[in-house]
Amino acid sequence: MRIVIIGAGVVGVAAAHALLAEGHSVTFVDPAGFGEGASKGNAGWIAHMDVMPLASPKAWRNLPRWLVDPLGPLAIRPGYLPRLAPWFLRFALASRPARIRASIEAIGALNCAALPAWHRLLTAVGEQGRLRPSGILSVFGSERALAAAAPVLATQERFGIPHERLDRARLAALEPALGEAAQAGVLYPTGCHVDDPFGLATALGEAALARGARLTRGEAVAISTAGSLGVRLAGGDTLPADRVVLAAGAWSRGLALQAGDAVPLDTERGYNVTFAPGALGLSRPVMFEGEGFVTSPLSGGDRVGGAVEFAGLAAAPNYARVDAILSRLARFLPEADLAGGTRWMGFRPSIPDSLPVIGPARRDARILYAFGHGHHGLTQAAVTAEILAALVAERAHAVSAKPFSAQRFGRS
Numbered sequence: 001m002r003i004v005i006i007g008a009g010v011v012g013v014a015a016a017h018a019l020l021a022e023g024h025s026v027t028f029v030d031p032a033g034f035g036e037g038a039s040k041g042n043a044g045w046i047a048h049m050d051v052m053p054l055a056s057p058k059a060w061r062n063l064p065r066w067l068v069d070p071l072g073p074l075a076i077r078p079g080y081l082p083r084l085a086p087w088f089l090r091f092a093l094a095s096r097p098a099r100i101r102a103s104i105e106a107i108g109a110l111n112c113a114a115l116p117a118w119h120r121l122l123t124a125v126g127e128q129g130r131l132r133p134s135g136i137l138s139v140f141g142s143e144r145a146l147a148a149a150a151p152v153l154a155t156q157e158r159f160g161i162p163h164e165r166l167d168r169a170r171l172a173a174l175e176p177a178l179g180e181a182a183q184a185g186v187l188y189p190t191g192c193h194v195d196d197p198f199g200l201a202t203a204l205g206e207a208a209l210a211r212g213a214r215l216t217r218g219e220a221v222a223i224s225t226a227g228s229l230g231v232r233l234a235g236g237d238t239l240p241a242d243r244v245v246l247a248a249g250a251w252s253r254g255l256a257l258q259a260g261d262a263v264p265l266d267t268e269r270g271y272n273v274t275f276a277p278g279a280l281g282l283s284r285p286v287m288f289e290g291e292g293f294v295t296s297p298l299s300g301g302d303r304v305g306g307a308v309e310f311a312g313l314a315a316a317p318n319y320a321r322v323d324a325i326l327s328r329l330a331r332f333l334p335e336a337d338l339a340g341g342t343r344w345m346g347f348r349p350s351i352p353d354s355l356p357v358i359g360p361a362r363r364d365a366r367i368l369y370a371f372g373h374g375h376h377g378l379t380q381a382a383v384t385a386e387i388l389a390a391l392v393a394e395r396a397h398a399v400s401a402k403p404f405s406a407q408r409f410g411r412s
């Protein structure tokens with residue numbers, strides 16, 4: 001089949017390989033080229049242990065504290081509040097215990113398949129050296145904070161994700177750069193990260209071109225379904241297709257609406273700063289629990305990032321967020337020199353129940369969605385690609401696509 005993929009971020013390029021492997025012909029449509037969206041500057045984590053949705057009792061407990069601090073881990077720009085209201089209502093609905101349980105099951109199923117899918121994809125294209133199996137560390141400010149995380153650890157255990165608890169002495173032995181503010185930890189030995197998220201997305205894109213895919217630089221403005229299927233570009237041209245994959249990340253809402261699905265997609269803007277390699281003195285990715293930021297040792301440098309900001313796709317970045325992250329990080333890394341660095345802001349494609357949207361459009365099953373992966377688009381890209389290829393082939397996949405259907409939000 002001729003398959004047009006709208007969006008060449010990590011989800012789009014991973015999808016291309018799964019479809020090329022089945023003998024389809026693939027054309028990417030993206031005005032920016034490979035990996036220039038959220039996939040460019042993320043933290044590089046294959047965070048398969050992260051099975052909890054954002055909508056949770058923990059988020060609601062922290063929300064009042066976060067909202068009074070405009071530079072805290074989660075912020076809403078006041079002017080954006082009316083636009084965000086429908087998303088927030090869905091977020092409240094997704095926070096009910098039964099919905100949280102359902103979200104955990106769906107995320108867990110996807111995440112448990114995520115790493116094996118990455119191994120398969122990277123091996124197929126000769127890029128397996130990009131995965132760094134150094135484990136992932138969570139750091140807590142006190143033993144009490146670690147004790148409070150017991151239900152999360154129990155849930156991860158249920159999904160077969162191993163962990164090791166660390167007291168202050170073992171934590172300091174593992175990562176000597178961590179100061180006294182880090183009092184306890186959890187090591188996830190099977191956690192891993194990629195060497196360079198942008199390098200990965202571009203390498204996968206180039207490898208797809210080498211396998212016969214084409215890249216059309218342009219903006220998709222409509223998917224025509226009357227008669228033959230096609231993707232209309234901003235310049236007026238139409239690319240004919242047998243199937244269309246919508247993988248335009250945070251920019252997918254308008255095209256999904258045209259295809260009959262009012263998906264509550266918004267963006268959680270995230271920030272980071274990248275220092276020289278080794279600047280932080282940490283040998284593996286670290287999550288600072290309750291602080292809303294993480295660090296990653298990448299090939300291009302040590303990255304510190306996080307924050308959730310609701311301000312839409314058009315507002316200018318507020319890099320004071322990076323300063324706020326760094327002043328909190330300084331407590332944990334007393335010896336690190338946190339001056340300088342390269343700053344970046346990206347648009348996480350966010351759905352209120354923390355589940356991506358994967359599956360056919362309401363009005364035309366020849367249109368398939370693959371967007372809305374929020375904090376886990378890199379983690380889940382390869383397994384999403386496999387699910388998509390199975391849907392195109394009308395074949396079952398080990399991970400059911402049902403919980404990720406766009407139709408879970410009702411009619412448009």
Ligand SMILES: Cc1cc2nc3c(=O)[nH]c(=O)nc-3n(C[C@H](O)[C@H](O)[C@H](O)COP(=O)(O)OP(=O)(O)OC[C@H]3O[C@@H](n4cnc5c(N)ncnc54)[C@H](O)[C@@H]3O)c2cc1C
Pocket residue numbers: 006007008009010011012029030031032033034035036037038039040041042043044045046047218219220221247248249250251252269270271272305306345346347348349370371372373374375376377378379380
């Ligand atoms: C600070 C930060 C840290 C993160 N850390 C991690 C992490 O460690 N691990 C993890 O798993 N995830 C992480 N994420 C999330 C992850 O980056 C995203 O979920 C993922 O990159 C989304 O990929 P995507 O391909 O769906 O979207 P994108 O990478 O945003 O790509 C979408 C593409 O669609 C194109 N596009 C948009 N509109 C159109 C149109 N009309 N026509 C054609 N093309 C269009 C854009 O140009 C873009 O190239 C992080 C995100 C941020 C912001």
